[in-house]
């Protein structure tokens with residue numbers, strides 16, 4: 250099997266590695282598409298502190314080519330989403346049997362080798378069969394949809410609540426659409442008019458530019474109450490202090506993303522307003538729910554889908570995206586066709 254492996258920061262190599270089914274509950278999957286997002290590019294630059302050598306790749310879809318005799322949920326030719334994040338099986342919560350509350354989930358591409366490869370052998374429990382109505386490109390976003398569902402669970406706001414979403418990147422856009430699906434009222438904020446326009450095309454009706462009129466515009470939408478909940482998406486380029494400005498007294502602020510850069514905030518305002526602050530990073534336990542949401546077309550991905558590239562371009566893609574990340578702090582996502 251062919252793998253792409255990071256040996257050290259900015260050193261990506263290709264190599265052959267034998268891999269075959271070693272337990273009856275495993276299946277072999279031909280990887281068809283991989284989503285390259287922030288975690289992959291940050292791993293490449295060394296910024297995220299992954300231990301080398303490491304095969305990157307957190308989100309992928311594929312087709313089952315072989316199954317162990319104990320597999321019941323997938324069979325040969327099943328299209329599957331590869332769930333790259335799962336319970337460690339060792340922490341206090343896992344030992345209690347509460348795997349969905351695992352304290353240190355294992356993440357593919359970070360804690361273990363990821364999916365940037367032609368074939369992968371995986372436990373059947375980590376494979377989610379895809380219904381025909383969910384295309385490969387959209388299925389790649391199941392991990393982000395899971396994260397957004399986890400954020401919405403943590404927000405736990407009643408219908409009609411105004412939720413400010415800071416950052417109109419993929420996470421902010423998908424989260425806003427899902428908030429609408431769950432009957433909350435998202436107000437999406439960004440500096441980039443282009444990103445806000447994409448979100449508007451996806452059906453997000455309150456979009457606000459992060460400029461000098463932001464507070465006044467937000468006040469108008471919320472009838473002066475400001476946002477009762479606020480989600481700050483990592484790597485959005487806006488100040489992490491912004492949530493404390495725009496959130497109502499005793500509101501809830503969630504910092505969310507697959508990972509975070511180093512951040513400094515001025516806490517006084519949050520304390521004065523008795524705001525509760527928490528984080529949301531994975532939501533891996535929501536995978537089945539996420540695929541169900543994709544079946545129900547709860548999210549419009551058409552204006553949002555990443556550009557495609559071929560496996561032959563992988564080294565070039567990492568190098569050019571790393572440059573963009575260093576310069577602009579935001580990086581476009583790419584769908585890599587592995588066949």
Ligand SMILES: [Zn+2]
Pocket residue numbers: 336337338339340341342343350351352353354
């Ligand atoms: Zn655990």
